[in-house]
Amino acid sequence: MQTHEIRRRFLDHFVKAGHTEVPSASLILDDPNLLFVNAGMVQFVPFFLGQETPPYDAATSVQKCVRTLDIENVGITTRHNTFFQMAGNFSFGAYFKREAIRHAWSLLTSSVDDGGYGFDPERLWVTVYLDDDEARELWKEEAGIPDERIQSRGMADNYWSMGVPGPCGPCSEIYYDRGPEYGRAGGPEADEDRYLEIWNLVFMQNERGLGSGKDSFEILGPLPKKNIDTGMGVERVAFLLQGVDNVYETDLVRPVITRAEELSGRTYGTDHEADVRFRVIADHARTAVMLIADGVNPGNEGRGYVLRRLLRRIIRSAKLLGAEKPSMGEFVTVVSDTMSPSYPELATDFERILAVAVGEETAFLRTIAAGSKMFEAEAEQVKAAGKKVFGGNEAFVLHDTYGFPIDLTLEMAAEAGLDVDEDGFRSLMAEQRKRAKEDAQARKHAHADLKVYKEFVDRGPTEFTGFNELVSEAHVLALISNGVRVPTAKAGEDVEVILDRSPLYAEAGGQIADRGTITASGLRVQVNDVQKIAKKVWVHRVTVNEGQITEGDIVLAQVDPGWRRGATQGHSGTHMVHAALRQVLGPNAVQAGSLNKPGYLRFDFNWQGQLSESQKQEIEAVTNEAVAANHHVNTFVTDLTKAKQMGAIALFGENYGDEVRVVEIGGPFSMELCGGTHVQASAQIGPVTLLGESSVGSGVRRVEAFVGLDSYRYLAKERALLAGLASSLKVPSDEVPARVEALVERLRAAEKELEATKAAAVLASAGTYVDKAHRIGDVLLVAEQAPDGVAGNDLRGLVSDVRGRFGTQPAVVVLLGNADGKVPFVVATTKAAQDLGIKAGDLVSSFGPLIGGRGGGKADMAQGSGSDVSGIPAALNGVRGRVAELTGNS
Incomplete structure (x- = not known):
């Protein structure tokens, strides 16, 4: 049976049993404890925690999962994947152990013709939690499994939790006996390679407290509802049904x-x-x-x-x-x-x-x-x-x-x-x-306690009026301070305000939240931030400036019009830059993130390599041409499938509902799924000035830009700077670039000339070092400190020159420098010295540690650098001592 068919049969089985089919969530969810979704129940956590009321009482899904904790062991074992598909069925108080066991057993053992997987019931074993006698009896009643194929295991194996305070409960696992050729008899307790786990049923009935590990936490008490969370490993079932030895040999791998x-x-x-x-x-x-x-x-x-x-x-x-x-x-x-x-x-x-x-x-x-x-x-x-x-x-x-x-x-x-x-x-x-x-x-920490917001999440989403108006009458539904509802808040206090409707935009999609006020007779509240809870409820974070705000008040919520104007310019400008990038670079320049606020935008996109100057200029030109065309900005709501068929661009990693809002600027020029606020026509964006382009990671580039008045102010500042340069250089503005380039070339030429003069002076000193050579046995040794500031090629050239002056004589030249607090060094030996067994690379070890350095090279020349200038005298003595040893004169 092919893997795609295994998935389909699972979903069909539970839909027929009254479950709602829920699509897989993205592998990336907003969970502080997870890099990636790693279990089928993750997207349902708010329901299990009681933070939200689920829209269905039973659900089924095949969830994409990634686990990478043991990445080094992949391929060594034959039953673990980093990516896997977890098929699950979930009950939010609708049914419990009996029905969960019945559903699982029916799907596993029903014939293929009847929509099941056709597993031999005689080869299935189960485990239950130590004292879960109820589950043991239900397996006998519902599945007819004999007592000897039901094994009891401890908390580490058969008790589930998220690893942090929250819901938990005993679980029951289903194993398939692969046969004696795969290991020892005796059930899962004896050998989990022979007996392969394929399904886990979690009876989520308790709440756990603090603790670490799988079995060292306190059970605080029962949950308000008894829930079911089960998971069947699609890949494991696939390799069993396909008759292959491991998960790497299935049809999809x-x-x-x-x-x-x-x-x-x-x-x-x-x-x-x-x-x-x-x-x-x-x-x-x-x-x-x-x-x-x-x-x-x-x-x-x-x-x-x-x-x-x-x-x-x-x-x-x-x-x-x-x-x-x-x-x-x-x-x-x-x-x-x-x-x-x-x-x-x-x-x-x-x-x-x-x-x-x-x-x-x-x-x-x-x-x-x-x-x-x-x-x-x-x-x-x-x-x-x-x-x-x-x-x-x-x-x-x-x-x-x-x-x-x-x-x-x-x-x-x-x-x-x-x-x-x-x-x-x-x-x-x-x-x-x-x-x-x-x-x-x-x-890793407990999930934030959002229960205080549950009433309002269940009530339905906040009505956002900000697409059509900047001032809205609203009712104060609740005031929240430090996670607790309070009846009132007075001047000077910070509090969260939940309204039934609001014109203030809540931060989302790269657009930061609106600023504004909430007012009534004798009341003035400053809105500092607006955030969403469960993507539904607008929470206004405010400071009470005057008066007292009370739950139940009728108030006016107002957006700062200047802020909104700048924010719409920034957001619409982001769409324009995105469209220009795709026009200039091609469809692979896909959005990887954005931030827009009044007067400014930042846009990240997938791209390999730095943009050329001509590409940046073209992107800016295409953007501003579209702005000047004064394209109408059209927004409409449609279903997700139709929007994608129309060519609307979606942000990767974002979860969209069945209905989406499309923002269209200039027909085909720009069409994106977006819930943000925008200008009415593109000319309202004003000029867009690219500030620069940079890397923010492998394969991800970033452009930044000013829009509107901020763009004008930036350009005015640049113009003033250019005028100042023109005045200083006494040339017209359009000649400034050429004049600056000429000055830079003159400076470079002067620097080269200075370097050449310096190098000549250094080489001219070679003779003085030859004069300082002293004989150790048959070898002439120069071990000296070079002039301060000499390093790199200059030091190497000087040492080579000194060595060359010794001709065919056995000679060793060692010079150590002092350049910016570092100790560069070069060691050179003549052919005659090498014939006596003295090699430049070997000499480094005699003094390198004394200057906190290391280096290496060949027999004729070695070089490196140290970090301890104070060790130079000792290092020079170390060289002299080593040469004496090598020549038998120590």
Whole structure:
């Protein structure tokens, strides 16, 4: 049975049983404890917590999930995926244990012809919580499972919670016996490889308190309602029904391995180490595509860092398998083809997903090239010192700082005839993971208590009147102070105000909240911020300036008109810049975030590489031409499918309802899904001036701009600056650029001349150093401090010149400098000195530690730098002592 069919049968089964089918939420939800959605129940948390009243009493979904805690183990075990689909059914007080057990058993064991999965009932085992005798009896009654196939397990295995204070309860798990060839007999307690968990039924009936771990928290008492939260692992059921050995060989994952075989020339199933790499590619490629589809971009922290690790592990694994050419595009294509029947957005958004993944591959291949050079330099130093082990610390720095994979370090070390201190590397990695885990745990906290808002969330959304008016009469529904409802608030107090209707825009979609006032007779309240609760209720954060506000008051809520005018200019300007970017750069320049406020906009977009000056000028020109055209701004509400068919652009990662608001500016020029406030015609935006363009992460660029009066003021300031320069240079304004360029060229020429004079003076001093040479045995040694400020090529050139003056004599030249608090040094030896066993690279170790430095090189020349100027005298003595030892004159 194909995976897409497994999904469909699950949903159909529960819809027929009276459940409402709910689409999968995005992998990115606004949850402080989660980087990614990792369970089917996450989008229903507000219902379980009692913060919102669900619109249905029973639901079913197939939720996209990502778990990356044990990313290093992917491919080693045969039953774990980083991306997986969790099919679930949920009851919000409608039914409990008996019905949950009945529904699960019916779907699993009914025949395929009757819409079930056709599992053999004799091969199914269940576990229950230690003292849950009720569940044990229900399994016997509803499913006919004998007592010997029902096992009781403790809190760590069969008691569920979110890991923080909130709902919890005992659970019951269903396992499938794969047979004696997969492990020991004796049920799940004996072997969880042979007995594979495929379904977990959580009887959510209690509330947990503080504590850590899976079994060290207090049960505070029962929840108001008994709920059901179950999850069936789609991938696990798929590999059982498809008769394959593991989750990597199912119909949606194996095609990626097949493509990797074609690209690498290797065969899956013939070598364990290679098989792990094949599985890593297959698993991570699917996860990466799904994350990019939901709006994640590669980066150096948070979600972006996880995605970057996944993509780089794919690239690394393909390289180690022998793939010679870039392969990311191939893997993305296969994943899109196999997964799009269930997730059509992968096909419609294919070009953007492909561009993000391939862009990261291109960047990482450059990283590998740079890392290889760093490795080679370090390996050369190891060998120059006569050692055979590449340090664990150096391997960790390559991995952690430069993103250079340890597998490549091991491979290259072997080619260079070196071992790697793997124990040291693993120890440092373990310390890093421990710190990361502790940091994540420190940030993890209970869900914010939003119960005080529940009444108003259930009442329905705040009526937003701000599209049509700036002043609205409203009723004060509630006042909230420090999470508690209060009847009144007096002058000088800060409080939250909930109104039945409001013209003030609540922050959303990159547009910051309106500022304004709430007034009545003898009352004046300053609105400082407006936020949404559950995307429905407007919460006005205010300061009472005059009088007293009381629950039940009739008031006037008013937007600051100047603020709103600037805010609409900024928001509409953002749409115009987005449209111009796509016109100039193409459809892959997709929005990755924005911020707009009065007079200013910031727009992030997916793009590889810095924009050229001509591109920036063209984007600004296209934007302002559209502004000057005075396009009408048209807004309308339609259903999501129709909006997308019309070409409206949606923000990736954003969850939209069935009905959406479309903002259209100039017909096809700009059409986006947007709930923000806008100008009525594009000319009202005023001039748009791009301030600059920069990088905010791999594959993400940012443009910033002023609009309206702020744009005018900026241009006026620039004009005044230009006029000042013209006056100082005594040329017309249009000649300033050429005159400045000429001055810069003259300055550069003068600097070069100065450098040449300085270098000549340095070289001229070579003779004085030759005169300072003293003989140690048969060797002439120059060990001196160079003039302050001499460094780099000048110091190297001076040392070479001094060495050259000794001709065929055995000679060693060591000069240490003092440049900006650093101690650059160069060591050179003549051929005759090398024949006596004196090598420049070896001499560094005799004085490097004394100046807090390190360096390396070859037998004839070595160089490096230190950080301790005070150690120069001791370092020079160290060189003299070492040369004496080597010549037998110590």
